Amino acid sequence: MDKASTDDTLRLILDTVDRFVDQHIPAEELRRRDRDHAPPFDLMPALGAAGLLGLPFPEAYGGQTLPWSIVTRVEERLGYRASMLGTLYDTTVCFGGMSLMTYGTEAQRADLLPKMIRGEAMFALALTEPGAGSDAGGIQTRAKKVDGGWRVTGRKTWSSNAKQATYMVTPCRTDPDATAHRGITMMLIPPDAEGVAMTELQKIGNAGLTSWDIGLDEVFVPDADVMGEVNRGFYNLMSTLHYARAGLAASAVGQAQRAVDIAIEHAQTRVQFGQPLGGFQAVRHRLADMQMRVDQARLMTYHLADLISAGEPCRREAAQAKVIATETLLDVANDGMQILASAGYAAESDMQRIWRDARLYTFGEGTNEIQRDIIAKELGL
Ligand SMILES: Cc1cc2nc3c(=O)[nH]c(=O)nc-3n(C[C@H](O)[C@H](O)[C@H](O)COP(=O)(O)OP(=O)(O)OC[C@H]3O[C@@H](n4cnc5c(N)ncnc54)[C@H](O)[C@@H]3O)c2cc1C
Known part of the structure; x- marks a missing residue:
């Protein structure tokens, strides 16, 4: 696929993601599901019908054979707008689907991939x-x-x-x-x-x-x-973990950008000492640092996606993207809580949800200490 058609396809797919979120899990519904502990399993068939679960899989199974860079952007957008759907997307598409593709038998693939792509099968x-x-x-x-x-x-x-x-x-x-x-x-x-x-x-x-x-x-x-x-x-499991790590990193980047945007909006509207918080250098610089870190994590995650799309080895880059993206998310969510202060601590605040969710990612899907061991090993240590 050349760059121009990849860009066009990406735009269409991200529009589909936005329409899906607006219709099925807008901000208020996301808050309700978080409050009620109601995971979006029920949305999977609709996500399948929207064509979003088959992106990286061959047409023979009902997929679209699109490059991993597009999967990454979908994960990032879901992380930004409806993080709990992004988590489910990661376990279904990036872990379950890619495991079947990589080391499942042909009979397992033929039976389960079409169901997964229609949103009728999930994996743990x-x-x-x-x-x-x-x-x-x-x-x-x-x-x-x-x-x-x-x-x-x-x-x-x-x-x-x-x-x-x-x-x-x-x-x-x-x-x-x-x-x-x-x-x-x-x-x-x-x-x-x-x-x-x-x-x-x-x-x-x-x-x-x-x-x-x-x-x-x-x-x-x-x-x-x-x-x-x-x-x-x-060895089979290890040969596919980079897909799930790429998915997790992209979701973390999306959630981190959401935390930064919420903090920026608050800094522009909350007035203390006669001026918006964003006028105080301590707050401005904190926000500048937050955005720089998210951009850094995003670039590393996109680089990983490009390596996966090209079929290049990426064990070190997958571990690096996972560490950088999850630690960025944790730090910017923490900084965001500081900038929002009491407004962020309120139960209805999106910032507190991002902050609570973020705590998992530095040890879930392989702790960041183990990721650092992988990176060191890849460096020949
Ligand atoms: C919400 C949630 C969802 C999860 N989902 C899944 C799932 O779907 N499937 C699944 O199989 N598991 C899942 N897990 C488990 C998760 O993968 C583990 O928590 C993780 O692998 C760490 O294992 P542990 O909690 O036993 O910590 P431990 O292994 O006991 O580690 C504790 C601490 O010691 C550090 N440590 C351990 N060994 C070393 C070492 N050699 N060098 C340096 N530091 C080290 C760790 O990095 C960590 O900081 C989930 C966990 C949670 C909380």
Whole structure:
């Protein structure tokens, strides 16, 4: 696709996103859903009908084969205007869809991708365990080979949207003698399978997703629901994480820009000592720093998207964009709270929601300490 047609396509798609948000989840509805803990699962079929869930996937499955740079811009716009929809978009398209594309079997792709693109199928990642957070290679959930499939026993925790998902993409230890990252296999487990017990976890932000602790007791997984090669699951998972990191970074950039814009508007309208807050150098400079940081994070995120679109290696750039975008979001949301002061602390303020949600991103989807380890490793250290 040449640059002019990419730009035209992008404009049309971003207009579609704006129309979708205006119609289904405008600012007041976003606030209501946050207050009522009502994630927008019900909007997924409409998002599919608007053509927004198939952007990077081949036409054969109902997609549009568009470059990743466009997916990134959609994530950013959703982050800016309806962040909880952006989070769901990330787990569905960037994680679930791209995992199927990259290491799912053709039968799994043919069955699940068209449903996902229509907004009728969602995916959750059930990786984290009580004893394995950052140390993802330390998972203990065990799958034993039986006739026609596997029996899975163990416990997963903090899996987002697991109960609402069509399948939980579940890494299991299939070779008990292999250590760390070896001997792990990805399995597709429906949340209503016999032997699955779910307990909902309560949290302080990100009301747009649900969180689950999951008991797995001798759950039967047919061979057809093994995703990717047996014992290579960890490497498969790692080979697709840059998509989800790119999605998360773009959503964080959108949310960060929203925080800056809310703070600018407040600085222009709130008068103290006879002048708008934006006339005080301490506030002006703080806002200038906030915008510079968001622009820096945006450029790194767009650079990552270009590498993904070009099929270039991007392990370091994905970790870098994730760190910079999420730390920028956390910092500008904190600065935004300072500029709004009591107005930001009020329950109806959008700034407090951004600030609460932001706290997750520096440790969710791989902590920023682990991202720094990845960057250092890529630097040969
Ligand atoms: C709202 C929410 C949604 C989530 N969604 C999902 C999901 O959908 N699927 C899923 O599988 N998981 C999910 N998680 C889990 C999330 O990925 C983990 O919280 C994260 O991986 C960190 O694990 P932990 O919380 O056990 O922290 P720990 O691993 O215990 O880490 C605690 C601290 O120690 C630091 N640390 C640990 N090891 C090192 C090291 N080697 N060097 C330096 N510092 C280190 C960490 O960086 C962190 O700061 C979610 C969590 C939350 C809160």
